[in-house]
Amino acid sequence: MSFPVETPLDVQSIEVRRAELRQDVVNAVVRQSGRLELSAMLTRPSILRRMASLLAAHVPPGTDRLVCSPGSLPLAAALALETGVPFAVLGDVPMGDLFPGEKAVLVVAVVSTGASAAALAGAAGAETVLAGLALQQTPKIIAAVELS
Amino acid sequence: MKYADPARLAALIDRLATISDAGPGVTRLAYTPLERQAHEVFADHMSALGLKVWSDAAGNTIAERQGSEDLPALGTGSHLDSVPRGGRFDGIAGVVAAMEVATILADSDDLHHRRPLRFVAFAAEEGARFGLACLGSRLAAGLNTPDDLERLKDADGVSVAEAMRGVGLDPALTGEARWDPQDWYAFVELHVEQGDVLERAGLPIGVVDTVSGSTRLRLDLIGRPSHTGATPMAGRSDALVAAAQVVLAADAVAGDARHRGTRATVGELRVSPGSVTTIPGQVSLSLDVRDVDSDRQRRTAAEIVRHAQAAGDDRGVRLDYRLIGDSSPVVLPLWIRDVLTAAAASHGAAYRVMTSGASHDAQIINKIIPAGMLFVPSRSGVSHVPEEWTSPEELATGVDVLLSALLRLSDEGTS
Numbered sequence: 001m002s003f004p005v006e007t008p009l010d011v012q013s014i015e016v017r018r019a020e021l022r023q024d025v026v027n028a029v030v031r032q033s034g035r036l037e038l039s040a041m042l043t044r045p046s047i048l049r050r051m052a053s054l055l056a057a058h059v060p061p062g063t064d065r066l067v068c069s070p071g072s073l074p075l076a077a078a079l080a081l082e083t084g085v086p087f088a089v090l091g092d093v094p095m096g097d098l099f100p101g102e103k104a105v106l107v108v109a110v111v112s113t114g115a116s117a118a119a120l121a122g123a124a125g126a127e128t129v130l131a132g133l134a135l136q137q138t139p140k141i142i143a144a145v146e147l148s
Numbered sequence: 149m150k151y152a153d154p155a156r157l158a159a160l161i162d163r164l165a166t167i168s169d170a171g172p173g174v175t176r177l178a179y180t181p182l183e184r185q186a187h188e189v190f191a192d193h194m195s196a197l198g199l200k201v202w203s204d205a206a207g208n209t210i211a212e213r214q215g216s217e218d219l220p221a222l223g224t225g226s227h228l229d230s231v232p233r234g235g236r237f238d239g240i241a242g243v244v245a246a247m248e249v250a251t252i253l254a255d256s257d258d259l260h261h262r263r264p265l266r267f268v269a270f271a272a273e274e275g276a277r278f279g280l281a282c283l284g285s286r287l288a289a290g291l292n293t294p295d296d297l298e299r300l301k302d303a304d305g306v307s308v309a310e311a312m313r314g315v316g317l318d319p320a321l322t323g324e325a326r327w328d329p330q331d332w333y334a335f336v337e338l339h340v341e342q343g344d345v346l347e348r349a350g351l352p353i354g355v356v357d358t359v360s361g362s363t364r365l366r367l368d369l370i371g372r373p374s375h376t377g378a379t380p381m382a383g384r385s386d387a388l389v390a391a392a393q394v395v396l397a398a399d400a401v402a403g404d405a406r407h408r409g410t411r412a413t414v415g416e417l418r419v420s421p422g423s424v425t426t427i428p429g430q431v432s433l434s435l436d437v438r439d440v441d442s443d444r445q446r447r448t449a450a451e452i453v454r455h456a457q458a459a460g461d462d463r464g465v466r467l468d469y470r471l472i473g474d475s476s477p478v479v480l481p482l483w484i485r486d487v488l489t490a491a492a493a494s495h496g497a498a499y500r501v502m503t504s505g506a507s508h509d510a511q512i513i514n515k516i517i518p519a520g521m522l523f524v525p526s527r528s529g530v531s532h533v534p535e536e537w538t539s540p541e542e543l544a545t546g547v548d549v550l551l552s553a554l555l556r557l558s559d560e561g562t563s
Contacts, residue, residue, distance in 0.1 A: 011363070011446060011474045020442060024479040027514075032486035032560075040482065046358070046441040047479075053443055 021050045022145045025133060038110055041133065042074040051132045051144040052078035055107075058130055058142045059083050064102035067124045072109040075132045079107055090124060098124075105130060111141055151252045151259075152547035154540035160244045161540075164189060164228070165236040173233040173534030178272035178283065179207065179311035186228040190269045193247050197254045199267070206287035206325035207271030207317050213250060215264045215558065222261075222557050223335040223517075224249065224550060225268030227284065227509060231276040235536020237340045241524065243269045245338040245547045252551060259551075261558035263333055270509045277302045277311075279364060279434075279472040285509035289516045290326040294319050300472075332517040334484055334557055337510035338550050339521060340538050344529025345502055352545045353499035354523030355488045358440045359511035360411075360504060361477035363449040365435040367394065367456055371465040373421055373429025385464040388419055388428035390456075393463075397455035398435060401448060410448050411438040411505065440477045440503050478511050484520035487560070491552035497545055506531075522546055522553070 012020075024047060028040045041047055056079065059066070066087035068076035073095075076087040087107070088096030098104065106126035111134045118140070121129045134143035167186045169175035176182040187209045191201045194211030201211045212221070226242025246267035253259055270288070275281030278300045286292045297308040297319040309319040341347075346354050371387035395414045402412035416434040435452060439445035453469060460467040485501065492499040502523070504511075510519040524546035527537040 011471060012476075017442075020476050020478075023515075024442075027479040027481040027518075030481065030483055032483040032490075037482060044479070046444070046477065049441060049443050 017050065018054065018145075021047065021054070022147070025145045026147065038133075042109055048074060048078040051075060052082040054144045055079055055130045055132075055142065056082045058128070059085060059105055060103070060128060062103055063105050063128075065096075065098055065104045066107050067098060067104050067126060068107045069120070072107055072132075075109045076107040079130070103127075107131075108141075109133065111135065111138065111143065113138075150544070150548055151256075151551060152248050152544035154544040156251070157244055157248055157543050157547065158540040160193075160247060161236055161240060161543075164240050164244070168230075171233060173536075174230045174236050175232050175234065176228070176230045177232065178229045178274060178277045179308065179315055179317070180229075181315055183207075183229045183271065184315045187269055187271070190228065190243060190247065194250060194267060197250050199250060204288070204325035205318060205321040205323075206284050207312065207315070208284045208288055208325060209269040211250065211267045213253060213265045213267070215262050216260060217262045219263045220331055220333040221264040221266045222333055222554055223266045223268055223513075224337065224554060225266075225270065225509075226337050226339055227270040227273030229272055229274050231274050231532050233534060234274075234532050235530075235534060237526075237536050237538050238342065238531055239273055239339070241340050241538060241543055241546075242338045245543065245550055248547045249551050249554065252547075259555065261555055263558045265554065265558075266332075268335075272308075273509055275364070275473060275507075278308050279366075281362070281473065281475070281507050282509055282512045283308065285512040287322045287325045288327045289512050290323075291512065291515070292322075294322055297322065327513075327516060329516045333560070335510060335513045335517055335519040336484070336488070336550060336553055336557070337508060337519065337521050338546050339504075339508055339523060340531065340536070341523040341526045342506050342529070342531035343526065346500065346523060346525040347527065347529060349500060351498050351500050352525065352542060353492045353497045353549055354502045355485055355492065355499050356504045356510075356521035356523060357480055357482075357485055357501050358503040359478050359480065359508055359514075359521065360438045360440050360506065361442060361445050361475045361511075362473065362507055363437045363445055364471070364473035365449060365453065365469050366472050367433050367435055367453075368468040369394070369431045369433075369456070369460060369465050370468065371429050371463065372427070374427045376425050376427055379427060383464075384427055386427050387431040387463075387465050390459045390463040390465040391417060391431040391433055393459035394433065394435075394452070394456045397459070398452050401451055401455070402437075407444070407448060409440050409503070410444060412436070412448060412452060434472075438505060438507075442476050445477065446474075475507060475511070478514050480510070480514060480520055481518045484518055484557070487556050488520050488522060488549070488553050491556060492549050494552060495545070495548055497549055520553070522550055
């Protein structure tokens with residue numbers, strides 16, 4: 001038996017990986033007060049790596065750019081490293097390039113409502129929205145972790 | 149206020165340290181009569197305090213102190229088995245801490261808790277004997293079956309199941325040891341750090357936020373034994389030379405820039421036929437990869453296996469390998485960490501939030517109920533050796549913080 005270079009030892013099903021990631025995200029972000037400390041999710045390489053790994057398969061072939069807002073930069077950077085697709089940060093202090101006609105994917109760290117994600121995607125001209133954490137199930141958003 | 153008695157803690161540590169095989173340090177392996185004897189010391193102590201005590205089918209011993217309300221229970225504890233020639237604190241510190249908390253509460257008229265408190269001595273936490281760590285807590289979490297217990301064997305070919313039968317446990321009944329998550333609110337384990345972060349920083353308390361996972365493999369390199377003198381160097385299939393390359397590759401991979409936080413160790417290496425005048429024909433070695441990063445842990449193991457395959461191909465040595473244990477790193481709940489840091493701060497105990505490089509029962513229990521961990525310092529950061537040491541005063545500080553945390557958690561979610 002042999003493995004390609006970056007393939008993990010095949011000891012976990014995708015379902016187990018997703019379940020463990022979900023539990024780690026919940027454990028990382030919920031404070032004693034009940035408040036969500038979302039930055040705790042975005043600053044852990046172990047969470048970012050798995051989110052990027054799970055989302056990478058959903059970056060459509062031919063995607064030119066990942067786009068994000070500043071708050072989602074860590075996840076977009078992780079996904080860029082995983083896929084090789086460059087990213088751009090939109091907002092008051094933009095970073096990177098986004099040229100007319102490019103096929104873009106919106107990367108959002110947390111989606112709380114489908115409407116907000118749709119608005120962001122529309123503004124970025126993105127057809128696909130990938131989220132690290134979705135706080136509600138939304139048909140058009142692909143999330144690494146869902147917490148309804 | 150200080151409640152824990154350092155002298156009392158030292159006496160318990162010393163008492164348990166006498167329950168050992170002969171030789172340096174403490175040797176009290178999983179599912180041996182000595183381990184059962186240590187559990188009896190725990191059980192007798194708790195029974196004398198008036199607690200209800202029982203042992204489950206996995207060999208875990210639990211003592212319960214009633215709360216003022218019928219609520220899901222709080223747990224604390226650790227393990228009583230050791231590695232061969234190990235120290236007197238690894239695991240034992242957490243069980244002794246639980247015994248001291250129980251004693252403090254029994255002696256106090258002023259300390260009250262709503263939730264029942266369960267003090268737990270897990271069985272078979274060390275993976276040294278059977279290769280898979282945390283067996284007692286894994287059975288409590290429902291992660292292993294009786295078939296697993298027949299399959300896992302020690303170096304002498306004794307299975308976990310046989311070892312359990314040898315100490316009066318029935319492996320077929322281990323399903324009954326499974327905890328009902330509805331019956332538990334949270335679990336907090338106190339443990340010695342087994343590293344030197346706290347000592348170097350001069351801090352008495354560590355609050356753990358991530359516990360490392362481990363992927364363990366057995367690698368068998370099969371070459372061709374032959375005469376050391378008559379066989380030219382060219383064309384040899386020396387299994388030990390290939391194994392040496394594997395050891396060095398594991399060290400290099402885990403030490404490179406992509407692996408900050410990864411550890412990889414070959415701890416066992418058996419050479420056959422083991423003769424001065426025979427080229428090694430077979431080498432069996434263990435590989436233990438630990439990480440706080442779940443995907444990276446498995447990728448690292450796979451990468452080292454690739455290196456082993458390449459080393460074997462280069463030397464005309466065949467590689468066989470199998471997985472002997474795998475557990476994921478876990479992030480411990482932030483809300484319990486908040487309670488632990490608040491408890492430390494309330495005692496004026498400076499603390500650091502940190503990762504645990506070692507696997508622990510709390511990591512396994514966290515799969516079914518929320519768990520937290522407290523560390524107390526380890527002198528010079530050494531563990532798994534007779535020189536392992538935490539002072540009674542340091543342990544007492546940990547116990548006071550643990551007690552405070554349990555009392556805070558007892559009131560959590562009850563209003």
